[in-house]
Amino acid sequence: MDMSRVRDVRERLVVVGGDAAGMSAASQARRMQGPDELEIVAFERGHFTSYSACGIPYWVGGDVEERDRLIARTPQEHRDRGIDLRLRTEVVAIDVDRQRVRARDLDSGDESWTSYDKLVIATGARPIRPDMPGVDAEGVHGVQTLDDGQALIDTLARTRGRRAVVVGAGYIGVEMAEALIKRGYEVTVVNRGREPMSTLDPDMGRLVHRAMEGLGITMVNDTEVTKVLTGEDGRVRAVVTEDAEYPADVVVLGVGVRPETSLAKAAGLPLGGHGGLLTDLGMRVRGHENIWAGGDCVEVLDLVSGQERHIPLGTHANKHGQIIGMNVGGGYATFPGVVGTAVSKVCDLEIARTGLREKDARRVGLQFESVTIESTSRAGYYPGASPMTVKMLAERRTGRLLGVQIVGREGAGKRVDIAAVALTAGMTVERMTALDLGYAPPFSPVWDPVLVAARKAAAKVRAS
Amino acid sequence: MDMSRVRDVRERLVVVGGDAAGMSAASQARRMQGPDELEIVAFERGHFTSYSACGIPYWVGGDVEERDRLIARTPQEHRDRGIDLRLRTEVVAIDVDRQRVRARDLDSGDESWTSYDKLVIATGARPIRPDMPGVDAEGVHGVQTLDDGQALIDTLARTRGRRAVVVGAGYIGVEMAEALIKRGYEVTVVNRGREPMSTLDPDMGRLVHRAMEGLGITMVNDTEVTKVLTGEDGRVRAVVTEDAEYPADVVVLGVGVRPETSLAKAAGLPLGGHGGLLTDLGMRVRGHENIWAGGDCVEVLDLVSGQERHIPLGTHANKHGQIIGMNVGGGYATFPGVVGTAVSKVCDLEIARTGLREKDARRVGLQFESVTIESTSRAGYYPGASPMTVKMLAERRTGRLLGVQIVGREGAGKRVDIAAVALTAGMTVERMTALDLGYAPPFSPVWDPVLVAARKAAAKVRAS
Known part of the structure; x- marks a missing residue:
């Protein structure tokens, strides 16, 4: 269907991708401009919109009972706000010259072209699937989308065995390991x-390693997975590493994700060194x-290194969506x-x-204490009161804060926000x-751990 | 004893007051200079040094079992570090001209003079005792010092009745109300x-009011205590208000404290409008x-209002002590x-x-949203996940953050640090x-509550 016949009376915004960034943009644009000013068409290839992908491990692990709790806004709610949402509809090409998708x-x-006056690309990321034999076998799951999460839960429900292997030990890998432990699996990461x-x-990852072992998770580090073995039924049977x-x-x-920019690339849009689209400040x-x-x-x-990064995280996606919606709507x-803040929890x-790890600082030529x-x-x-470890990096000479890492128990994680704001402000230690x-005894020692780290870092900068 | 005979070989630092600020200063000065360079004499009129007065309510309430857990460093530990500590010794005069106390x-x-080359005044604060009949009766307690706390605990141990009245509903009053509820008292504040x-x-205090009532505490607001009635045994029997x-x-x-600066005043040292000593940045x-x-x-x-304030708080006292010690020791x-950060807990x-409350902002002539x-x-x-309320004040036109107030459950309080750092950096909302x-689901919604408040405040500033 060619919808260009309505273009005379109002502008049309087309949104590609119906999760956090795309639907936040659509919703904010709608708040800025009513349906008589702006028509909004959003395409989403999956079954769901505006959900918390970050919540999938907690759904799998049973902390969150129902899938629908992860959905911030349903397709119907978007439609009720005057957004023409097309589910199970995948955009396969962007024609920049003729302004259509x-x-x-x-x-x-069926395929058809839809023209746009304004376009929002929010195609998300795709999980890296290691290129090895057996990776597509039944029982091997990514957990990027709500559809992926549902598929995994369905598999878990019909799998009799209780041995799970998680490939990758980043946020998703670690959170999924915990989720599977909670479901009674023997877990190897x-x-x-x-x-x-x-x-x-x-040195800080080592603390996480120990804690994971304490939970009964088998951690195998420094190892590459080479293939997945399948049984006669075509289902996964084992994971094979070099050793x-x-x-x-x-x-x-859980080996990470890459920006999903194949459409953008084909359309000739500018991509950066990490494969993500490059945008301006708006x-x-x-x-x-x-x-x-x-x-x-x-x-x-x-903002700390001055370089571009790819950080797939719901909180950034939501901010981007808001900002895009404001700008699309004439604001x-x-x-x-970003400064690279992230928190996570394993039990x-x-x-x-x-901020920066040691190797990040070295890579961009910063000397540090x-x-x-x-x-x-x-x-x-x-x-x-529970122990916590705080690591802090500060630039040599200037003493500018470069990064903070925290591992601890209850009350430890969100203390990173102190450093996040200090980094944003360019503070010295x-x-x-x-x-x-x-400060009060139930909340902090009289010197907050972040202050203790800052004092030690400041002394080291002075002495250097 | 005149100790001036040793003045030829080394300098003498005299410290008046042996709690957080005084002993931090002494300890830090000692780290900077050994006993051969600097003699340190510290006078403390009480029995204890370096204790957490902020911990007293938790000791009274039973969360902290032993008094000595509140003592960060004992008199003997200070002496072992080469500090000549005199307990139960009160400084009664400072002679600035002749450099002696x-x-x-x-x-x-017995009284005697001790000369000094350098002097640290850390005389703390004294609780305000309302000037009314009966206030000195047996059974009426302040909770400023560890000695005060011990006296209250002794009273509670031998009191058969179970009715307690707390006068004042600031941090100490509220924390003491909870402590007494935990000990099984009927509590009226x-x-x-x-x-x-x-x-x-x-409007935010109202939320605290409701929570206190939920704990079974009777809150009587807008009321002045006029006298304390005593029984025939001389013990407190009732508290009388206007009504x-x-x-x-x-x-x-728990009606607050004033700076204890009578000595300093008598010595002609400069006091500010709140009765506290005035210092420079060092x-x-x-x-x-x-x-x-x-x-x-x-x-x-x-730093927000640009005016002097009196904020009695252990965390500031410790910082002051550190800084004084550095400077005394030649660093x-x-x-x-400060920006006026404080956290507290009632159950x-x-x-x-x-930062600033509405009335603070008005008083210093700031217009705000x-x-x-x-x-x-x-x-x-x-x-x-538990509800939390965040109030945020921003300056009109500039949008500079002026203050944040938070009332909520677990995980709410320390979020104020985000605003504390932003205030320090002079950030706009x-x-x-x-x-x-x-951000991660166990730590925060995808928009942290502080960000939600900032968005709303920013929108209001833009619209004004």
């Missing part, structure tokens, strides 16, 4: 890196007045960049990081030692 | 203000090269000021504030909307 109805196979959580320096073979009734792939695709992009398919500016908003272990301190989440005498942070 | 041994009554926690705006009489077996005074008493002061006896610069450190309710939002501590679908804060 070609979409395929995945059920009927096979990890290419020296330690789990490669978003931390290895060993791990029996598996189910395999979860999330407009560089060089294209009427095309915006956000979420897991774009690269973002790292003004910018996304200044009662809280893991957080922001690094300190690690042990403290507690509350005053030592207060019930429930010396300045941080005087920060007026909330 | 007169001290009285509280047990023997009599409060002069419109709502408890006058460090919050009344009513509240039977009481024990009374706790915590040196203004106009006095060799005298420093810190902790609850000084005024601090409020360099400054205390830039599972967390209460936090930083104010917003209040409701959100949750975790992703809505994640177990344990618009800038805050893009902060890269830690």
Whole structure:
């Protein structure tokens, strides 16, 4: 169906991808402009919209009982707001010159062009599937989308065996390992890196390693998976590495994601070194007045290193969507960049990081001092005080904060926000030692652990 | 004993007051200079050193079992570090011209002069005792020092009745009310203000009010206590207000403190409008090269209002002590000021504030926009997500953050640190909307509640 006949009376916004970034953009644009000013058509190839992919491990693990709890806004809710949402419809081409997209109805196979005045690309990321024999076997699952999560849960429901192998030990891998432990599986995590959580320096990842072993998870580090073995029924039977073979009734792939930009690439839109779309501060695709992009398919500016990165994270996607919607709707908003904050949880272990790791700092030519301190989440005498480790990096000479990593128990993780704001403001660790942070015995020792780290870092910078 | 005979070989530092600020200063000075360079004499009129006065309510309430758990460093530990500590010895005069202090041994009554090269005044604060009949009756307690706490615990142990009245509903009053509830008392809190926690705006204090009532505490607001009635045994029997009489077996005074600066005043040292000593950025008493002061006896610069305030809080006292010790010992450190951060807890309710309240902003001539939002501590679908209320003030036109108040459950309170750092950096609420804060379902909704408040505040600033 060619919808261009309505173009005379109002503009049309086309949104490609119906998850966090795309539907936030659509919703915000709708708040800015009513249906008489702006028609909004959104294409989504899956069955769901606006869901929390970050919540999938908790759904699999049983902390969240129903899939629908992960859905922030249903397709019907979007339609009720005047967004023409087409589910199970995949955009297969973008024609930038003629301002139109070609979409395929995945059920009927029908394809047609839809023209746009403004376009939002929010195609997300695709999980990396290691290129090895057996990776497509039954029982091998990614967990990127709600459809993926449902498929895994269906598999778990009909699998009799109780041996699971998780490939990869980043956020998803670690969270899925916990989820599977909760479901009563024997879990082995096979990890290419020296330690789990490669978003931390290895000395901090080591703390996560120990905690995972404490949960009964078998961690195999420094190892590459070479193939997946299948049984006669075509189902996964084992995961093979360079050194060993791990029996598996189910395999979860958590080896990371790449920006899903094949459409954008084919359309000649500008991609960065990580394969993500490049945008300006208003999330407009560089060089294209009427095309915006956000979420897991774009690269973002790292304010600490000054370089572009690819950070697939729901909180960024939502911010991008908001900003795009404001700009599409005639307002003004910018996304200044990120500092690389992330938090995660494995049972009662809280893991957080922001800014640069040692190797990030080296790569961009920054010299630094690094300190690690042990403290507690509350005053030592207060019930429930638990140990936490804080690592802090500061630039040599200037003392500018470069990064913080935290591993601890309850109350540890969100302390990373102190450092996230300090990084955003370009604070020195010396300045941080005087920060007026909330203190009372149930919340913190009299010197908050972040201040203890800042004091030690400041002393080291002074002495260097 | 005149100790001036040793002045030829080394300098002498005299410290007046042996709690957080004084002993931190002494310890840090000792780290900077050994006993052959610097003699350190510290006078403390009580029995204890370096303790957590903030922990007293938790000791009274039974969360902390032993008094000694509140002591960070014992007198013997200080002595072992080469600090000549004189307990139960009160300084009764400072002779600035002749660089000496007169001290009285509280047990023997003996007095003598001790000369100093450098002096640290850390005399703390004294609780306000309402000037009314009966206030000195047996069973009426302040909770400022560890000695006070011990006296209250002794009273509770021998009191048969179970009715307690707390006068004042600030941090101490509220925490003591909870402690007494935990000990099985019927608790009435009599409060002069419109709502408890006058460090919050009344609309936020109202939330605390409701929570306290939910705990079974009787809150009486807008009421002045006029006298304390005693029985024939001389013990407290009731608290009388303008309107009513509240039977009481024990009374706790939590009506606040004033800087303890009578010595400093008599010595002609400069005091500010709140009665606290005035210092420079290095915590040196203004106009006095060799005298420093810190902790609850000084005024601090409020970086948001640009005015001096009196904020008695252990975390500031410790920072002051560190900075004084550095400077006394020949190093360099400054205390830039505070933003007025405080957190507190009543059972599972967390209460936090930083920056200016509405009335503070008005008093210093700032026009502002104010917003209040409701959100949750975790992703809505994640177990344990609990509601929290965030109020945010931003300056009109500029959008500069002026203050944040938070009332919620687990995970709410320390979020105030985000705002504390943003205030310190002078951020606008618009800038805050893009902060890269830690997000994962167990820690936060995809938009952290502080970001939700910042978005609403930014929209209001734009619209104004």
